[in-house]
Amino acid sequence: MGALLIIGGSKGIGNALLKLEVENRKVVNISRTAPEFEHPNLTHYGLDVLIDDLPNIEEIDGIVYCPGSINLKPLGSLKLEDFKTDFEVNVLGAVRVIQNYFRKLKKGHNPSIVLFSTVAVSRGMAFHASVAAAKAGVEGLVKSLAAEFAPAIRVNCIAPSITDTPLAANLLKNEERKEALGNNHPLKRIGSAEEVAQLASFLLSDNASNITGQIWGIDGGMGNIK
């Protein structure tokens, strides 16, 4: 069995996925800082995925790209540079990784890719112009590559609402903030990294071998219902 390649397994959703998968399979992690633990099944490369050379990996069955951004500002405060930075980390980083590994991935077992969008693409939200534009790019990339790579490689996308990770730490400073943001959702709560990781794990598994080109909301209902 080939490895699962996680870009961003040191923190947040990628870290929860790493912990979920590493007991049962080889995991290769790429992030600038190391995950907080070592494991015989885990290989870590300390790299910036946007600029550093990517390592050779012998066999790969799955790729999950976790780097993202939450840069929330009114349009008047957003600079073009903000849009470029958000596009680079969310879209171009994923493109760089996929271009580097897709030929090898194609030879893997039930090979698949999971990328991350946000609920702010399906539901317009104030101050999300830059990140929503970049994540809409991710969704377009997912559907295009799902078509291009079928039937060899499945490509799916997860679109969370606010999730309790280091990326969202500024928005979730205390329990009151968490409760207030949770109450904006039909299901009256925010998400956890572990439950998003469970969905990613399912999409990578043989149980999802007939699923590709989909955007999976995990958002307390916010994307689709009032």
Ligand SMILES: NC(=O)c1ccc[n+]([C@@H]2O[C@H](COP(=O)([O-])OP(=O)(O)OC[C@H]3O[C@@H](n4cnc5c(N)ncnc54)[C@H](OP(=O)(O)O)[C@@H]3O)[C@@H](O)[C@H]2O)c1
């Ligand atoms: N959390 C939310 O509320 C939320 C909501 C909607 C969508 N999402 C999306 O879900 C995905 C995962 O989010 P998260 O909250 O788990 O993010 P996170 O807590 O910021 O974790 C991101 C991971 O990516 C790694 N990373 C970031 N930039 C990197 C780079 N240039 N090179 C290598 N590794 C890099 C980070 O590790 P190092 O810092 O060690 O490099 C970290 O392990 C993102 O795409 C995000 O946009 C999250």
